[in-house]
Amino acid sequence: MTTYEIDGVVFDLARTYSDVLGIEWTWSGRWTAKGEPLMRTASGFLSLPDVYRWHGPLIALPERVTGRQMRAVFGADFLASQAAGFVGSPESWSARVFGGVA
Structure with a gap:
């Protein structure tokens, strides 16, 4: 450094x-x-x-997010949480916020 x-x-x-x-x-x-x-x-x-x-x-400024960090956040655990209903999908968020209009 x-x-x-x-x-x-x-x-x-x-x-x-x-x-x-x-x-x-x-x-x-x-x-x-x-x-x-x-x-x-x-x-x-x-x-x-x-x-x-x-x-x-x-x-x-905040440091840029790396591809490795993104994969860690949106990896298998995130997808499993989403499938179990603990985390909403972008589509469900859009439906709540925009009334289903993306």
């Missing part, structure tokens, strides 16, 4: 961060000439201290 600290706040550079406007920032894997992490967004690059100063506070 690569981290970088600003004003006592430690940033895990493997995470994606959102600024106050909802723009997502990820580490590009590169460093500036000053040794600061170079962050990337759809519109370009900026050092992490500059992102923190001009666009902060930065909020770490």
Whole structure:
């Protein structure tokens, strides 16, 4: 895990961060000439201290769900629970919420 600290706040550079406007920032894997992490967004690059100063506070976004995690959640146990009636199907949820209109 690569981290970088600003004003006592430690940033895990493997995470994606959102600024106050909802723009997502990820580490590009590169460093500036000053040794600061170079962050990337759809519109370009900026050092992490500059992102923190001009666009902060930065909020770490939840980590992406992996395929393995999805299979664990929706695996045989989930399907058995659904078949036993303990967990509703997407169709039954739609019927309750939308009156059967999907």
